[in-house]
Amino acid sequence: MTSWRSLSRTKIVWPLIALGALLLLNLFFTPHFFRLEIKQGHLYGNLIDILKNVAPIMLLSIGMTLVIATHGIDISVGSVVAVSAGAVAILIGGDLAGHPKYPIAVAMIAALLVCTAAGMWNGMLVSRVRMQPIIATLILFVAGRGIAMVFTNAMVIWLYAKPFAILGQGYVLGIPFSIYIVAFVLLLTFIFTRRTAVGMFIEAVGINPTAARFSGINAKNILFWVYTFSGLCAGISGLIVCSTVMSADGNNAGNLYELDAILAVVLGGTSLNGGKFYLFGSIVGALIIQTLTTSIYAIGIPADVSPVVKAFVVWAVCLMQSERFRTRIVRVFVRKGLSA
Amino acid sequence: MSRKLFASSRNLPILVTLGLFIVMFGLGSIAFPGFFSIQNFLNLFIDNSYLLILAVGMTFVIISGGIDLSVGSMLALSGMVSASLLEKAHMSPLFVIPIVLLMGTALGLFMGYLIQAFDLPPFIITLAGLYLARGLCYVVSLFTISVKNNFFQAAAHAQVNIIGTNFLSPGALIAIGVVLIGFFVSRYTKFGRTVYAIGGSEQSALLMGLPVARTKIATYALSGFCSALGGIVFTFYTLSGYGLNGKGMELDTIAAVVIGGTLLTGGVGNLFGTLLGVLVYGIIQVLIVFQGTLNSWWTRIVIGFLVFVFCVLQRLFEARKGATLGRNTAREPAKAAAGR
Structure with a gap:
């Protein structure tokens, strides 16, 4: 039971890191991304927008x-x-x-x-x-x-x-x-x-x-x-x-x-x-x-173009989940390490 | 005796589709004056030429046990790129058509490579392809580009007389050509037979020493080529490129292939069946147009229903075949084990 829990915890770490990275990236491109305002009694801002949609x-x-x-x-x-x-x-x-x-x-x-x-x-x-x-x-x-x-x-x-x-x-x-x-x-x-x-x-x-x-x-x-x-x-x-x-x-x-x-x-x-x-x-x-x-x-970026970004995210995530890809990457790094 | 039974049970779905088509055409002819004509039959090819081309590529992918969801947006992208190159860059169709075909093939090749080399699910990879192509459409242009190029105009309006004054469009002729070539390739070439072998059992195909990796990648490249060609034919048909073209067409294509008797589990299928599947799809639309009062959305409901009927039929055949072989249908435990 506990081992299952720890596993699920480690598993959720990666999506959380991805989400965090994405949010940080926003800070870089649009500094006011995290700004929250109170208008007519409720919160407004990009973060609330995300939650709403x-x-x-x-x-x-x-x-x-x-x-x-x-x-x-x-x-x-x-x-x-x-x-x-x-x-x-x-x-x-x-x-x-x-x-x-x-x-x-x-x-x-x-x-x-x-x-x-x-x-x-x-x-x-x-x-x-x-x-x-x-x-x-x-x-x-x-x-x-x-x-x-x-x-x-x-x-x-x-x-x-x-x-x-x-x-x-x-x-x-x-x-x-x-x-x-x-x-x-x-x-x-x-x-x-x-x-x-x-x-x-x-x-x-x-x-x-x-x-x-x-x-x-x-x-x-x-x-x-x-x-x-x-x-x-x-x-x-x-x-x-x-x-x-x-x-x-x-x-x-x-x-x-x-x-x-x-x-x-x-x-x-x-x-x-x-x-x-x-x-x-x-x-x-x-x-x-x-x-x-x-x-x-x-x-x-025009809304219609956003699927392009999505496509690359999907491919990247799939590759990261692929065992074959990971072993290949590891092999490349090991080789580089050996030659250096 | 048993062989004969097997052969007939394999062809039965196609015969059912053929019967369905004849019945629908017959009913239409009785119910509506002016329905029964050779031209009305040929129109099915003209109006569904692009769908037919997409379905040929899809049939190969599905027989190999995969799926390609990117075809609809690839069609839109090819149309967009050809329209843009023709009208904005003023290039000759002599260059535009090969460029577009090459682009489609390359994207198919890329997706096939990802699927094969990293053992990724085709569903997700081609789904990302769908996003990518759809998004790229809007990178090319957010608005409709109408095609005024002489060659495309001529191809759109040309009529090739077949029987008397009954005609086909160049697009329809291309589609029929693609079906014939596809039929030949699937039946009489090493590539075609390997595709069937992989769909039957990838493990066995590997053990038989067949070039599984190369063939699998090639089926996706072929599907990419077909969707690019479909896009060009679609542009002949509509004389414009627009980012929303072919929305949902990937599933129409799959539906037509399934109605044509191809099993989504792979290994079983026939391009003649696919042709019939597309014709059935077409005739439903024509019947609804002739009927006049029904909302055109009934097409989708009827198609959904037909997919249902055909899948149940296929399940029945499988069950019977499994029974004659003396074992229950082994449900992909091998595949699940391999994917783990």
């Missing part, structure tokens, strides 16, 4: 961490975000006076149910039909955006129901409300996976499903619920996305989010080959991605 990716990455731990992948989350946004938007309705068509709570729960069902669909395909996770979730990736567009009739729906805006735009004690949601989901997930045996079961399924089955773990159900949970996380994420801009755009909501979420998990130290997972690592990974994006804006 990171919540949807963090939520996705929590669900994605568990999926990846089972040696799976869920590429449908971006589309499910769009479905969630679309569902909640049509249920609240675009009434200009701000009177929701259905009570806001009902609309939110309904949207979450739809997304959980989407997750169950993925889970069923992976666990029962035994499809490869990429393909199983590819189906909803393709169809999900279509469903969202059919929901919203291919239009952008604008919302005016004020209370709904709290989710993505509200502040509590100067910190964005969405961060509390993330903290809540993270805490529950952490307790449920690390204070019970569930986390170990998930890792066992990821390392060797056959062995897990023989040791009495119901691998099928673990897979099923992991994908269901990922769908739910995507649903919550979609609500926040929708609330932040107070509109639902089936075409663009959650676009490329699945990639950011996967990237966050990988940056956080969870291997795509499944097995050991690091929830807090993924959270730091999400922070790294958002900090990168915000820094790119702060430096003044």
Whole structure:
């Protein structure tokens, strides 16, 4: 137990160092990056911006961490975000006076149910039909955006129901409300996976499903619920996305989010080959991605160009995780040391 | 007897796709006047020429057991670069086309090298390729560049009569040529057979002394070449370069390949199937256009559904094949062990 803890601690060190380095780099390029101001009762500044925008990716990455731990992948989350946004938007309705068509709570729960069902669909395909996770979730990736567009009739729906805006735009004690949601989901997930045996079961399924089955773990159900949970996380994420801009755009909501979420998990130290997972690592990974994006804006590089930077970060991180690359580097250094 | 059964079960998905295409074409012809014409059939090739070219490269990668997510943005980047070189640098197409093809091949080669040499997951590496190419599009230009070059204009408007006055566009002819060459390469060359062998079992291919590393890298280079060529053909089709072109096309391509009966686990697939997959994709769009009242987003839902149906079919075949061989399908424990 203690050895596991120390391992997880050493594992989270690297993403933290990366995040720290990134923040320091900002100090160099944009000295006022860390400035915080209080305006209208809440904090303003680049750091708060990062927190405000990171919540949807963090939520996705929590669900994605568990999926990846089972040696799976869920590429449908971006589309499910769009479905969630679309569902909640049509249920609240675009009434200009701000009177929701259905009570806001009902609309939110309904949207979450739809997304959980989407997750169950993925889970069923992976666990029962035994499809490869990429393909199983590819189906909803393709169809999900279509469903969202059919929901919203291919239009952008604008919302005016004020209370709904709290989710993505509200502040509590100067910190964005969405961060509390993330903290809540993270805490529950952490307790449920690390204070019970569930986390170990998930890792066992990821390392060797056959062995897990023989040791009495119901691998099928673990897979099923992991994908269901990922769908739910995507649903919550979609609500926040929708609330932040107070509109639902089936075409663009959650676009490329699945990639950011996967990237966050990988940056956080969870291997795509499944097995050991690091929830807090993924959270730091999400922070790294958002900090990168915000820094790119702060430096003044056009937003559209930022994927180039992201690409190189991904390649660099992958290379650092590759054993072959590390041994090769070590060999180069050893050789140099010998010749010098 | 058993061999015959095996052969037919391997070709069955393709026959199903062929049947599906004929049924859809038949239904369209009955339901809509003016649907049944040779030109309408040829239009499928014209309107999906670029998708067909991308799908050929993708088929090779998938048969080898990999995946290439960068094709959609590579298409956009090639279009962008050709438009910019033609219109801003006023270069001759004689130079532009080879430069663009070389660029695509080089990027594919680079990604293939990373994947092979450092044992990195193709999914993530090509995902970064997707980011990179998409970002580079905006480095070239943030706005649409329309192509006024005479050669490209001529290629866009040329009509090559095939049967009577029914015509194909040069782009479609190129696409058909690519499919034919691809079919020949996959069936009758050492490279093609090695690709199948690697997809069947990389370990066995290695032990057989096949050039696994070289071939794997080559499949990604080939896919890069195809996406660059697809980009040029797309520019013939739209006569403009724009950074948002081909958004999500990587997954349309994968969907078409899967519908064409290629297994995402590698080792099984056929370029004739891929051709049919693209045609089915095309005819769904045409049917929805002819139908008139349905939102065009239904295309995505139908495609998602078809991917679902085909994956379930494939699972059934696999299960049956596994049963006839007297063992359950061994689910990639070897791969998981190798990746660890």
